[in-house]
Amino acid sequence: MSRNQHITPHPRGWAVQPAGGQRASSVHRTQAEAIARGREIARNQESELLIHGRNGRIRARDSHGRDEFPPEG
Template structure:
């Protein structure tokens, strides 16, 4: 089962953490670096990427899972 990947602020840095995990997968100096790392994991696991702002609220999300409604044609 794939886990959604969250990019969250952590003590002046940015963490990548799988949903339900108690520990971060990786810590990065910039949000952009964390997003790149989390995007790669989400693609490999066909899961969602949820990007949190400095306030901790979700500000963006991308889905890399299988599309239940693929385009026809």
């Protein structure tokens, strides 16, 4: 089962945390590093990447799930 990945502020920088997870799967110095790792995980799991700002609110989404309506052809 794929779990969405969240990029959230962390006391040591930025964390990649699976939805519903108690702990971060990884912590990075910069948000860009965390996004890169989170995107890699989301692609592998065909899930969604949710990027939070310093205030904790979601500021961007990046979907890597299966396309529900693939192009015909």
